[in-house]
Amino acid sequence: DVKVTQSSRYLVKRTGEKVFLECVQDMDHENMFWYRQDPGLGLRLIYFSYDVKMKEKGDIPEGYSVSREKKERFSLILESASTNQTSMYLCASSPRVREQYFGPGTRLTVT
Amino acid sequence: DAKTTQPPSMDCAEGRAANLPCNHSTISGNEYVYWYRQIHSQGPQYIIHGLKNNETNEMASLIITEDRKSSTLILPHATLRDTAVYYCIAFSGGSNYKLTFGKGTLLTVNP
Numbered sequence: 378d379v380k381v382t383q384s385s386r387y388l389v390k391r392t393g394e395k396v397f398l399e400c401v402q403d404m405d406h407e408n409m410f411w412y413r414q415d416p417g418l419g420l421r422l423i424y425f426s427y428d429v430k431m432k433e434k435g436d437i438p439e440g441y442s443v444s445r446e447k448k449e450r451f452s453l454i455l456e457s458a459s460t461n462q463t464s465m466y467l468c469a470s471s472p473r474v475r476e477q478y479f480g481p482g483t484r485l486t487v488t
Numbered sequence: 489d490a491k492t493t494q495p496p497s498m499d500c501a502e503g504r505a506a507n508l509p510c511n512h513s514t515i516s517g518n519e520y521v522y523w524y525r526q527i528h529s530q531g532p533q534y535i536i537h538g539l540k541n542n543e544t545n546e547m548a549s550l551i552i553t554e555d556r557k558s559s560t561l562i563l564p565h566a567t568l569r570d571t572a573v574y575y576c577i578a579f580s581g582g583s584n585y586k587l588t589f590g591k592g593t594l595l596t597v598n599p
Contacts, residue, residue, distance in 0.1 A: 381531075410586075420532075422586040435586060467531050469587075476522065477587060479531030 380404070381480035383468050389486045396455040398483055400468030406478075408471040409451035411435075411443065413464040414482075420467070426451055458487045490515040490578035497594045500570075506563040508593050510576030513557040519580045521552060521559045524589070525572040532575070532589070535561065566597045 384399035400409065410425040412435075422435030424443040432443050440462060444452045451470075455462055463486050469477040493511040500506040512521065522537040536543055536550045538559070543550045549562040563570055575592040 412587075419591075420587060420589045425586070469531075476534045476537060477532075478534055482529070482531045484529075 381468060381470050381478050383466075383480040383483050385483050386481060387484050387486075389488065390455075390458050391488055392459060394458050394487075396458050396485065396487075398453040398455075398466055398468075398485070400451045400453070400470075400480055401449055402451075402470035402478070403449065404470065404472070404478075405448065406470040406472050407448075408473070408477075409445065410469040410471070410477060411441075411451065411453045412467045412469065413437070414467055415464050423453065458485075460487050463487045490519055492576045492578055492590060494574070494576055494590065494593045496591065497596070500563075500566045500595060500597050502568060502597055502599050503565055506566040506570065506595055506597070508561040508563075508574050508576075508595060509558065510561070511558045512576070512578045515556050515578045516580070519578040521550065521556075522577045522579050523548070523550065523561045523574065524577065524587075525570075525574045526592075527569075527572040535574075537579075563595075566595075568597050568599065571595060571597045 381402045390396050408427050411423045412420045414420050421437050426432045426445040442454045466483045468480040471477045490512050520537050523535040524532045526532045538550045552559045573592040573594050575589045
């Protein structure tokens with residue numbers, strides 16, 4: 378079974394803090410994705426990566442950056458957390474651009 | 489990607505088959521039909537996908553009409569753990585890498 382793990386299920390941070398969300402997959406997938414999900418807005422793509430050290434912006438990259446130094450690990454960084462970044466963050470991986478396998482999600486609250 | 493239309497909610501008795509419909513009348517020839525589901529407070533889960541032939545896996549069956557304008561996801565013996573929001577997506581993959589979930593169908597399996 379494909380396994381995608383995320384570093385935390387719940388996280389509470391203060392405004393202005395730097396936040397790291399980590400995602401690890403164990404299936405040697407080339408593609409990895411970061412989404413956020415908010416009520417009424419659905420799933421929105423923040424960044425994705427199709428190879429080590431490669432990244433592409435999604436629909437809402439502002440305020441975020443990513444890092445992919447190893448194939449199995451894709452990190453999302455909030456440089457200076459703000460309250461409007463309170464959300465559910467979902468990581469996914471994919472062997473090709475079709476079925477994506479999601480992690481359990483991190484519910485981030487910024488106060 | 490083609491727009492899909494699903495009923496907002498459905499009920500099913502435990503142990504019975506759950507048949508979830510999806511309309512995708514503008515689907516193009518290279519678009520696959522994908523199904524995901526999301527159990528409350530968890531990450532989305534890939535279920536199945538197909539192009540024009542019916543498909544079956546350990547989770548579900550996918551029936552696509554001959555004209556490809558609609559499809560039905562079948563959970564043959566629904567359990568309480570199948571209560572979730574089910575999303576039908578028409579997706580071609582390729583350079584269009586992001587998943588866009590609509591509102592989906594909330595399936596409630598009743599004891």
